[in-house]
Amino acid sequence: xxxxxxxxxxxxxxLVTLFSLYIILPAKIFDLQIPRINFKIGSLDxxxxxxxxxxxxxxxxxxxxxxxxxxxxxxxxxxxxxESVKTVIGRRIDLFGVSESGVKTAVSGNDYRLILELPGVTxxxxxxxxxxxxxxxxxxxxxxxxxxTATEEATLTGFTPTDLTxxxxxxxxVTFETDDRSPAVAISFKESGKTKFAKLTKENIGKPIAILxxxxxxxxxxxxxxxxxxxxxxxxxxTVDEAKALSVQLNAGALPVPVSVLSQKNIPATLGADSxxxxxxxxAIGLSMVIVFMxxxxxxxxxxxxxxxxxxxxxxxxxxxxxxxxLSLPGIAGFLLSVGMAVDSNxxxxxxxxxxxxxGRTWTVGLELAFGRAWDSIKDANTATIITGFIxxxxxxxNFLNTSGAVRGFALTLILGILISLFTGxxxxxxxxxxxxxxxxxxxxxxx
Amino acid sequence: MxxxxxxxxxxxxxxxxxxxxxxxxxxxxxxxxxxxxxxxxLTVENVKSTPDTVLQSFKDYTPSLEDSSKNSVxxxxxxxxxxTAQKAIDTIKKDNPEIKIAGFETIxxxxxxxxxxxxLFALVIASVMLLLYISFAFKKVKYGVCAVIAMLHDSLVxxxxxxxxxxxxxxEIDLLFVTAxxxxxxxxxxxxxxxxxxxxELSHKNKGENYTNLINRAVTETMVxxxxxxxxxxxxxxxxxxxxxxxxxxxxxxxxIGTITGTxxxxxxxxxxxxxxxxxxxxx
Numbered sequence: 001x002x003x004x005x006x007x008x009x010x011x012x013x014x015l016v017t018l019f020s021l022y023i024i025l026p027a028k029i030f031d032l033q034i035p036r037i038n039f040k041i042g043s044l045d046x047x048x049x050x051x052x053x054x055x056x057x058x059x060x061x062x063x064x065x066x067x068x069x070x071x072x073x074x075x076x077x078x079x080x081x082x083e084s085v086k087t088v089i090g091r092r093i094d095l096f097g098v099s100e101s102g103v104k105t106a107v108s109g110n111d112y113r114l115i116l117e118l119p120g121v122t123x124x125x126x127x128x129x130x131x132x133x134x135x136x137x138x139x140x141x142x143x144x145x146x147x148x149t150a151t152e153e154a155t156l157t158g159f160t161p162t163d164l165t166x167x168x169x170x171x172x173x174v175t176f177e178t179d180d181r182s183p184a185v186a187i188s189f190k191e192s193g194k195t196k197f198a199k200l201t202k203e204n205i206g207k208p209i210a211i212l213x214x215x216x217x218x219x220x221x222x223x224x225x226x227x228x229x230x231x232x233x234x235x236x237x238x239t240v241d242e243a244k245a246l247s248v249q250l251n252a253g254a255l256p257v258p259v260s261v262l263s264q265k266n267i268p269a270t271l272g273a274d275s276x277x278x279x280x281x282x283x284a285i286g287l288s289m290v291i292v293f294m295x296x297x298x299x300x301x302x303x304x305x306x307x308x309x310x311x312x313x314x315x316x317x318x319x320x321x322x323x324x325x326x327l328s329l330p331g332i333a334g335f336l337l338s339v340g341m342a343v344d345s346n347x348x349x350x351x352x353x354x355x356x357x358x359x360g361r362t363w364t365v366g367l368e369l370a371f372g373r374a375w376d377s378i379k380d381a382n383t384a385t386i387i388t389g390f391i392x393x394x395x396x397x398x399n400f401l402n403t404s405g406a407v408r409g410f411a412l413t414l415i416l417g418i419l420i421s422l423f424t425g426x427x428x429x430x431x432x433x434x435x436x437x438x439x440x441x442x443x444x445x446x447x448x
Numbered sequence: 449m450x451x452x453x454x455x456x457x458x459x460x461x462x463x464x465x466x467x468x469x470x471x472x473x474x475x476x477x478x479x480x481x482x483x484x485x486x487x488x489x490l491t492v493e494n495v496k497s498t499p500d501t502v503l504q505s506f507k508d509y510t511p512s513l514e515d516s517s518k519n520s521v522x523x524x525x526x527x528x529x530x531x532t533a534q535k536a537i538d539t540i541k542k543d544n545p546e547i548k549i550a551g552f553e554t555i556x557x558x559x560x561x562x563x564x565x566x567x568l569f570a571l572v573i574a575s576v577m578l579l580l581y582i583s584f585a586f587k588k589v590k591y592g593v594c595a596v597i598a599m600l601h602d603s604l605v606x607x608x609x610x611x612x613x614x615x616x617x618x619x620e621i622d623l624l625f626v627t628a629x630x631x632x633x634x635x636x637x638x639x640x641x642x643x644x645x646x647x648x649e650l651s652h653k654n655k656g657e658n659y660t661n662l663i664n665r666a667v668t669e670t671m672v673x674x675x676x677x678x679x680x681x682x683x684x685x686x687x688x689x690x691x692x693x694x695x696x697x698x699x700x701x702x703x704x705i706g707t708i709t710g711t712x713x714x715x716x717x718x719x720x721x722x723x724x725x726x727x728x729x730x731x732x
Contacts, residue, residue: 057695065559108562124552125530261529263555275693286687290680297676330624333696336688337631337703340681341638347680348642351673377645380585381638384578388634391574392627407627414631 006434013428017311020318023050050321055328055409058276060269061119062127067262068112077171077251082112084252085259087245088135088214089114113262124266132261137166137253138212139200142220159210159217164200166213166253168193170230174243177235183243187250189230202226211250218249275329283336287313290343298350304437305346308429312342315420325416331409338417341385345425348374353439363439371430378426382418389415451667451715452660452723458716462601465709469608472615479614481622482524484564486557489514490533491522494546499523501543505536520550527554567626574630575599578637585641586648590725595640598718602636603629605709606702624699632706639678639714643670647722659726663719671715678711 003011026049056063066089073081082105090103093116102117121127140159168189175186189197200209201223210220221234234246291309294302316335320327352374356366392411482489488509495502499516502523509525509532516522525533530552537547575596583592606629613619646666654662685707689700 065556067556125534128530261554263553263559264530265553266530266549266551268550275695278691278693279688279696282687282690282692283684285691286684289683289687293676293680293683329693329695330627330699333688333692333699333703336684337681340684341635343680344638344677347673347676351670351676355669373649376649377642380582380645381641383585384581384637384641385634387577387581388574388630391570391577392630407623410624410627410631 006431009427009431010435013311013431017314020314023318023321024314050324052317052321053324053326055326055331056117056119057267057328058273059119060267061117062121062124063118063265063267064116064128064131064261065263066114066116066132066259068114068257068259070110070112070257073257078112079107080248080251081257082107082114084248085135085257086114087248088252089116089131089259091216092131092133092214093118114259120269124264128261128264132259133214134256134258135166135213135252136215136256137169137218137250138162139164140210140212141204142208142210142217159212162196162200164193164196166256168196169250169254171254172247172250174240174247175233177233182235183238183240184233184235185238185243185247185250187232187234189232191230194228194230197230197232198226198228201232211253213249213253218253219246276332279329279332279336283332283339286336287339290340294343294346301350301353301433301437304432305343305350305425305429307432308346308424309339309342311428312339312421312424315424316417319416319420320413325412326409328409330407331413334410334413335417338414338421341418342421342425344381345374345378345421346429348378349425349429357439367433367437367439371426375426378422382422385418386415389418451664452720455720455723458720462605462713462717466601466604466608469604469611472611473608476611476615478611478621479618480560481620482553482555482560483622484560486527486555486560488525488528488533488552488554489522490525490549490553491520491551492537493520493548493550494544495519495521496544496547497540501540502537505540506533509536522551527556529554563623563626570626570630571603571633574633578633582637582641582644586644590722590729591644591648594718594721594725595637595644597721598640598713599633599636601713601717602632602706602709606632606706609705610702619698624696625702628699628702628706631703632710635681635707636710636713639674639710640718642673643667643714643719644722646670647719659730660723663722667715667719674711674715678707681707 068082068085070078070081086103086105093103102115104115106113106115116131118127138161140161142156143158143160144154145157146154170188170190170193172185172187175184176182177184204223205226206223208220208222210217212218219234221236238246287309291302291306294305294309296302298305316338319325325331349370353366353370356369357363361369389411393408393415394411492502496519499513499521502521503511503513506523506525509528511523511525514522514524530549533549533552537544537549541547578599579592579596581592582595583589586592610619610621610625614621643666646669647663650662650666651657651659682704685700685704689697689704692700
């Protein structure tokens with residue numbers, strides 16, 4: 001049996017729909033367990049239920065923009081310093097046990113900023129107190145308690161502080177050893193640190209020295225020789241990335257950057273839940289009105305377009321979960337707006353079809369002509385919307401354009417909405433019409 | 449139908465709406481949210497005293513009352529930290545033992561200025577890009593220019609109405625409003641392009657026909673589609689405006705106003721502008 005082209009496309013659409021339904025439905029509906037496929041594509045695990053990522057404004061939490069005070073830092077070192085602060089603050093947030101938290105850096109002119117998102121934080125003041133501290137680095141001597149038996153290894157039980165601190169450190173950088181070109185980290189001390197470091201190394205040859213950041217050991221190299229000139233190298237079997245990471249952490253102590261709150265927003269979780277429920281109700285009512293309107297206006301054709309519209313909703317949700325798109329309130333508004341726009345291509349086509357019928361064409365020819373001719377306007381009109389969408393989304397992270405998460409969320413859902421609606425409005429509806437629509441051909445030719 | 453006979457009436461209608469808006473913009477400007485001015489907005493809950501008492505406790509930080517319901521008060525102050533705010537409400541703790549800060553939002557003034565600058569950039573870039581794209585797609589500059597004028601017409605209506613809403617109802621302009629304006633820019637051109645596209649198609653088919661007649665036919669043929677399409681979007685937006693959450697309420701309203709003017713302008717501003725253009729620059 002050979003299938004016609006519309007039939008093949010129809011099967012394809014059915015498959016895509018089934019796959020999308022599989023993605024969006026929860027693993028368990030009441031008592032019905034949906035069998036999961038054991039299949040993985042990259043990091044995507046299809047055997048598990050995929051969650052819809054919710055933005056901070058829905059989930060509730062704390063959003064903070066911190067500004068880093070770079071007065072003390074030389075211009076050339078500022079971006080390194082910002083990276084160091086990010087690492088330090090990132091670790092502090094991890095201590096807080098916040099899942100899905102995020103730290104982003106943003107440089108705008110002479111302003112160096114960190115944008116933090118901490119979902120689910122209930123005591124913002126406490127969180128801010130912890131996060132806002134300036135990183136403190138100390139050099140300390142590890143204290144080992146010997147094991148109880150001779151075979152048991154000694155365990156690290158604490159640190160004895162020394163007079164050497166991060167303030168004595170000038171900078172750390174990645175370097176390569178002369179003999180085998182393996183990556184290492186070079187550290188150099190300021191005048192104030194040279195003698196302290198010389199004394200420390202002299203007294204501890206063959207023993208480890210710990211470098212603590214915020215009280216946590218960053219590294220614990222063993223002293224080989226006494227170092228008088230304040231220039232040392234930390235070697236080990238580092239990869240280049242490891243060496244880079246270590247130098248960033250050491251710089252956080254060497255270049256302490258105080259941070260202060262530039263903007264802060266606490267979002268109570270209940271507000272988000274309430275808003276999302278209202279938006280969904282609004283969306284459902286709006287959608288049913290659109291469907292009633294389409295069927296009332298275009299009859300059976302409108303009904304097929306409505307199926308296209310429902311498929312549009314299913315595909316979009318599945319894509320949100322797959323990409324994943326972080327859903328925020330403006331994002332939901334963007335989605336609902338694009339539903340309204342999604343019907344536009346169908347209306348254009350159907351109006352065109354009516355015209356073709358009126359000018360005396362048979363319904364089959366009329367249908368194909370309508371799709372072909374409406375395409376020009378659909379293409380130009382949607383390109384215009386996508387252009388604006390891209391300016392809002394600012395994909396290249398241009399500094400002079402908006403980088404606000406809310407605006408970007410809206411833009412992303414709008415762009416996705418238009419692309420998917422082109423697919424459902426043109427490919428899906430067209431094939432459904434070819435297969436399931438029987439039109440009438442006007443017998444008497446209308447002349448205008 | 450000879451729509452274009454009443455061309456100047458359409459411009460007059462536009463003027464009747466835009467002029468009060470421009471007057472309001474010049475006279476009252478906008479009521480910017482703290483996203484633009486910098487400042488702090490906070491909501492305190494479990495308030496037993498009057499909202500005035502709460503306001504009084506913030507007297508050092510230029511407070512203004514935003515909203516108050518049975519036991520929660522929302523107020524705006526200049527840019528302060530949450531610690532400072534906590535200290536302020538601690539002073540009235542005696543009368544309100546359970547009082548606490550429920551929502552807190554603070555934005556530095558520098559950030560606000562930056563947002564305004566970035567928004568203006570986005571507006572300019574969007575206009576230029578759309579002008580270029582339409583001129584290119586239709587191979588004539590007049591389509592690009594007229595579509596962008598119609599687009600600016602729509603933005604003016606929207607900006608003007610929010611200036612009026614701000615003055616009379618205290619509606620604020622925030623980042624979402626900016627998003628709405630940019631969305632309306634694209635919707636407006638979207639709609640205009642559909643009309644222009646029909647004009648282009650007809651002028652290919654009927655070479656030598658009177659330009660005004662062509663436009664009349666194009667407008668008649670696209671009218672139903674324009675209305676139907678806008679209606680579906682308007683259904684969505686009305687639902688969002690009436691029952692959607694508080695956060696997106698004025699966002700939906702802005703989009704609603706924009707959609708209505710966008711639909712009007714593509715037929716009654718963008719199309720007549722082409723005739724005006726022909727009269728001025730057209731070949732004799």
